[in-house]
Amino acid sequence: xxxxxxxxxxxxxxxxxxxxxxxxxxxxxxxxxxxxxxxxxxxxxxxxxxxxxxxxxxxxxxxxxxxxxxxxxxxxxxxxxxxxxxxxxxxxxxxxxxxxxxxxxxxxxxxxxxxxxxxxxxxxxxxxxxxxxxxxxxxxxxxxxxxxxxxxxxxxxxxxxxxxxxxxxxxxxxxxxxxxxxxxxxxxxxxxxxxxxxxxxxxxxxxxxxxxxxxxxxxxxxxxxxxxxxxxxxxxxxxxxxxxxxxxxxxxxxxxxxxxxxxxxxxxxxxxxxxxxxxxxxxxxxxxxxxxxxxxxxxxxxxxxxxxxxxxxxxxxxxxxxxxxxxxxxxxxxxxxxxxxxxxxxxxxxxxxxxxxxxxxxxxxxxxxxxxxxxxxxxxxxxxxxxxxxxxxxxxxxxxxxxxxxxxxxxxxxxxxxxxxxxxxxxxxxxxxxxxxxxxxxxxxxxxxxxxxxxxxxxxxxxxxxxxxxxxxxxxxxxxxxxxxxxxxxxxxxxxxxxxxxxxxxxxxxxxxxxxxxxxxxxxxxxxxxxxxxxxxxxxxxxxxxxxxxxxxxxxxxxxxxxxxxxxxxxxxxxxxxxxxxxxxxxxxxxxxxxxxxxxxxxxxxxxxxxxxxxxxxxxxxxxxxxxxxxxxxxxxxxxxxxxxxxxxxxxxxxxxxxxxxxxxxxxxxxxxxxxxxxxxxxxxxxxxxxxxxxxxxxxxxxxxxxxxxxxxxxxxxxxxxxxxxxxxxxxxxxxxxxxxxxxxxxxxxxxxxxxxxxxxxxxxxxxxxxxxxxxxxxxxxxxxxxxxxxxxxxxxxxxxxxxxxxxxxxxxxxxxxxxxxxxxxxxxxxxxxxxxxxxxxxxxxxxxxxxxxxxxxxxxxxxxxxxxxxxxxxxxxxxxxxxxxxxxxxxxxxxxxxxxxxxxxxxxxxxxxxxxxxxxxxxxxxxxxxxxxxxxxxxxxxxxxx
Numbered sequence: 001x002x003x004x005x006x007x008x009x010x011x012x013x014x015x016x017x018x019x020x021x022x023x024x025x026x027x028x029x030x031x032x033x034x035x036x037x038x039x040x041x042x043x044x045x046x047x048x049x050x051x052x053x054x055x056x057x058x059x060x061x062x063x064x065x066x067x068x069x070x071x072x073x074x075x076x077x078x079x080x081x082x083x084x085x086x087x088x089x090x091x092x093x094x095x096x097x098x099x100x101x102x103x104x105x106x107x108x109x110x111x112x113x114x115x116x117x118x119x120x121x122x123x124x125x126x127x128x129x130x131x132x133x134x135x136x137x138x139x140x141x142x143x144x145x146x147x148x149x150x151x152x153x154x155x156x157x158x159x160x161x162x163x164x165x166x167x168x169x170x171x172x173x174x175x176x177x178x179x180x181x182x183x184x185x186x187x188x189x190x191x192x193x194x195x196x197x198x199x200x201x202x203x204x205x206x207x208x209x210x211x212x213x214x215x216x217x218x219x220x221x222x223x224x225x226x227x228x229x230x231x232x233x234x235x236x237x238x239x240x241x242x243x244x245x246x247x248x249x250x251x252x253x254x255x256x257x258x259x260x261x262x263x264x265x266x267x268x269x270x271x272x273x274x275x276x277x278x279x280x281x282x283x284x285x286x287x288x289x290x291x292x293x294x295x296x297x298x299x300x301x302x303x304x305x306x307x308x309x310x311x312x313x314x315x316x317x318x319x320x321x322x323x324x325x326x327x328x329x330x331x332x333x334x335x336x337x338x339x340x341x342x343x344x345x346x347x348x349x350x351x352x353x354x355x356x357x358x359x360x361x362x363x364x365x366x367x368x369x370x371x372x373x374x375x376x377x378x379x380x381x382x383x384x385x386x387x388x389x390x391x392x393x394x395x396x397x398x399x400x401x402x403x404x405x406x407x408x409x410x411x412x413x414x415x416x417x418x419x420x421x422x423x424x425x426x427x428x429x430x431x432x433x434x435x436x437x438x439x440x441x442x443x444x445x446x447x448x449x450x451x452x453x454x455x456x457x458x459x460x461x462x463x464x465x466x467x468x469x470x471x472x473x474x475x476x477x478x479x480x481x482x483x484x485x486x487x488x489x490x491x492x493x494x495x496x497x498x499x500x501x502x503x504x505x506x507x508x509x510x511x512x513x514x515x516x517x518x519x520x521x522x523x524x525x526x527x528x529x530x531x532x533x534x535x536x537x538x539x540x541x542x543x544x545x546x547x548x549x550x551x552x553x554x555x556x557x558x559x560x561x562x563x564x565x566x567x568x569x570x571x572x573x574x575x576x577x578x579x580x581x582x583x584x585x586x587x588x589x590x591x592x593x594x595x596x597x598x599x600x601x602x603x604x605x606x607x608x609x610x611x612x613x614x615x616x617x618x619x620x621x622x623x624x625x626x627x628x629x630x631x632x633x634x635x636x637x638x639x640x641x642x643x644x645x646x647x648x649x650x651x652x653x654x655x656x657x658x659x660x661x662x663x664x665x666x667x668x669x670x671x672x673x674x675x676x677x678x679x680x681x682x683x684x685x686x687x688x689x690x691x692x693x694x695x696x697x698x699x700x701x702x703x704x705x706x707x708x709x710x711x712x713x714x715x716x717x718x719x720x721x722x723x724x725x726x727x728x729x730x731x732x733x734x735x736x737x738x739x740x741x742x743x744x745x746x747x748x749x750x751x752x753x754x755x756x757x758x759x760x761x762x763x764x765x766x767x768x769x770x771x772x773x774x775x776x777x778x779x780x781x782x783x784x785x786x787x788x789x790x791x792x793x794x795x796x797x798x799x800x801x802x803x804x805x806x807x808x809x810x811x812x813x814x815x816x817x818x819x820x821x822x823x824x825x826x827x828x829x830x831x832x833x834x835x836x837x838x839x840x841x842x843x844x845x846x847x848x849x850x851x852x853x854x855x856x857x858x859x860x861x862x863x864x865x866x867x868x869x870x871x872x873x874x875x876x877x878x879x880x881x882x883x884x885x886x887x888x889x890x891x892x893x894x895x896x897x898x899x900x901x902x903x904x905x906x907x908x909x910x911x912x913x914x915x916x917x918x919x920x921x922x923x924x925x926x927x928x929x930x931x932x933x934x935x936x937x938x939x940x941x942x943x944x945x946x947x
Contacts, residue, residue: 058442066596102221144364151593267319299334447568533557716768802863
């Protein structure tokens with residue numbers, strides 16, 4: 001069955017299944033199979049599509065099953081400027097939604113289910129509604145930001161927005177489609193399919209535009225509804241080509257669409273063409289009188305003004321704002337998965353008539369919800385339940401041998417001569433995972449990709465790609481010699497098939513034997529290509545060229561694989577690069593996305609340091625969106641959210657050097673309100689730990705003498721009430737803790753300010769984490785007997801159990817830490833409040849509870865083991881363990897501090913609360929040491945790429 005027939009059949013059966021779901025029926029695999037049989041029994045259908053083979057039916061059944069039960073797990077969260085009047089519901093029935101209806105049908109044809117499309121439409125409607133009616137008379141400038149996860153469907157969202165915006169009255173649409181040619185070309189293809197409806201041809205061949213091939217929505221939409229395009233898949237905006245079209249904005253009856261690269265020269269050329277073509281005089285207010293929509297994809301990249309002075313503007317930022325200034329009616333909508341830099345834009349308006357206000361999203365901030373089949377940071381880097389000794393995600397393999405192949409301090413002169421063993425294994429895992437996916441789906445035509453991102457240098461990428469190509473060729477030769485044999489014979493006679501068999505047995509727990517996937521392995525090996533993705537590569541990573549039969553590729557690159565570019569069917573990623581910027585790191589996560597039917601097969605090979613950083617960043621992102629939700633429920637505006645986030649202690653360190661504005665010195669703002677501050681990095685020196693134990697014993701003894709306390713029923717934890725600030729300040733000041741970020745003294749300063757402001761006293765919890773069950777690593781080589789069991793902090797209290805924790809050594813073995821910033825449990829904060837009817841899982845939720853108006857101190861007791869080598873993180877790898885070090889004879893102690901939202905303090909007026917907030921801030925200047933930690937070398941990814 002060809003692709004068009006497959007799409008038609010799938011669409012019809014999905015519609016049938018969705019109606020069953022609406023009736024409350026369960027759509028199981030058997031239900032889908034029966035629906036397929038019933039559908040193809042229809043004589044008209046049979047005459048159209050012919051006979052379905054068993055393989056066709058299995059492919060249909062698998063494809064529909066992985067799509068039909070997808071649901072949206074999160075609600076839409078949005079902040080909006082209430083000064084912009086809502087209009088969409090009032091005028092909805094007056095608008096002819098021709099463009100949107102065609103796009104919706106196209107999405108259905110592509111296999112999107114009704115709940116997914118409905119959720120998409122809700123976000124789009126919210127954006128249109130919040131940014132105002134485009135037919136509103138007079139002059140207006142509006143701006144918004146749509147935030148979604150990496151690879152979560154932002155392109156689909158803004159293409160839907162373009163279609164609805166055209167229906168609603170926008171005449172000119174400019175889409176900034178990436179900062180590289182490949183990204184812009186990829187975006188142009190999506191716009192061709194989703195908006196234009198034709199295969200955009202080079203503008204120099206303008207004469208045949210009306211005869212260009214219809215694609216996507218062009219096969220669905222009324223043929224009279226055309227779009228004028230000024231850019232094509234192989235040609236960005238050029239003045240000469242635009243002049244050939246001979247179209248003025250003021251005379252068009254059809255919408256006009258540009259897809260341009262985010263490049264200063266291109267933006268300048270477009271601006272000058274608009275001004276000259278339309279004889280504008282912006283200084284004197286002679287502007288285009290048409291609504292203009294400018295969509296900025298990857299809005300955190302290059303669009304931000306990184307100059308220190310408000311009157312000094314970076315070229316791309318200036319180019320965007322000057323284009324916005326050409327029309328009296330403009331709407332700027334940014335899309336990003338990493339919004340940190342955008343919400344730090346100064347929301348103050350400028351006073352230059354020639355340039356629009358900066359790009360702060362003053363009218364709308366909206367978070368896109370993700371369907372439950374999205375594979376994102378919570379899949380790869382989930383919160384760990386340390387009480388249950390939860391292992392690191394089974395999708396992750398830690399690597400520590402890559403420097404044998406590529407030293408960390410490599411340069412253009414570095415020679416790469418061999419592949420490390422972990423990279424070889426990951427290539428075999430890619431072959432096997434793709435084969436399992438193909439066997440499951442009964443299809444060998446889906447794209448499947450492996451990412452290898454080890455260096456930003458083109459010359460090194462080429463060497464790595466060459467070595468991988470040579471390694472793959474050995475499997476191709478083995479496939480030619482042994483592939484026609486039975487699987488068990490091939491395994492015996494070929495070292496390469498034997499190796500694949502061993503890796504499969506070790507790495508995969510699926511309901512398919514090696515023999516069952518063997519035909520697919522042969523197909524994968526024969527199709528497999530190795531492609532260097534950089535400016536000097538001779539071969540392009542172009543999925544469209546392999547649309548019929550599918551591309552199986554190992555993509556080796558750097559910058560071009562780090563942002564924006566979609567890798568179709570990405571199933572294995574080998575990643576050793578790092579950055580100290582949250583946004584740069586998260587944008588490198590091309591392994592996020594939709595993996596229907598093969599989510600469990602996805603693998604990520606990274607270093608332990610990367611795992612630690614990504615886990616921390618995942619928590620920071622969750623906290624950022626929790627802030628957004630809190631602001632949403634309190635009906636705050638985007639401007640208020642921006643100010644709040646700028647004061648967040650972590651968010652000021654999450655983007656590039658210029659965006660952080662760290663010149664000679666920088667005043668930083670720190671506000672711990674609503675935050676949890678954890679101290680879980682420990683010295684390996686037992687003397688330091690014993691001092692901390694003595695400190696805890698002394699504190700508990702004093703608390704028992706002076707304060708009321710209670711033992712939690714069935715828990716064994718103790719809570720002390722109304723504890724004076726000085727007790728806690730003395731404890732924190734004396735506690736021996738690894739403090740690489742120089743933050744402990746800032747916390748103490750913050751505590752003193754809260755005391756001076758008469759914020760209620762502390763509650764202190766001596767936490768007893770009861771679960772001390774034996775785990776796989778504690779059973780290794782007598783570890784169970786060597787671990788400390790419990791400790792008595794005071795003779796009148798029950799002993800506290802030491803909760804088992806696996807940690808890793810620092811480089812010098814003087815410190816040890818977890819890859820997680822949390823060694824407790826989110827529900828620990830609820831112990832301080834004392835509520836028993838809580839279902840929320842976020843520590844921040846408990847801290848933000850309206851009944852929580854006091855700070856808290858929780859003291860933790862651990863039994864620590866350090867596994868060597870540190871890359872052993874799962875039971876299946878336990879044979880690699882060389883030793884488990886028990887650094888302390890006594891338990892190891894740590895603590896957390898938490899601070900209430902100041903809004904929760906009772907009896908304060910709005911003015912008093914504002915003054916309290918200002919006084920509670922801690923202001924400090926970054927010193928030379930801080931700038932050395934975040935030095936310029938850390939930002940090569942964003943600015944110094946060799947490509």
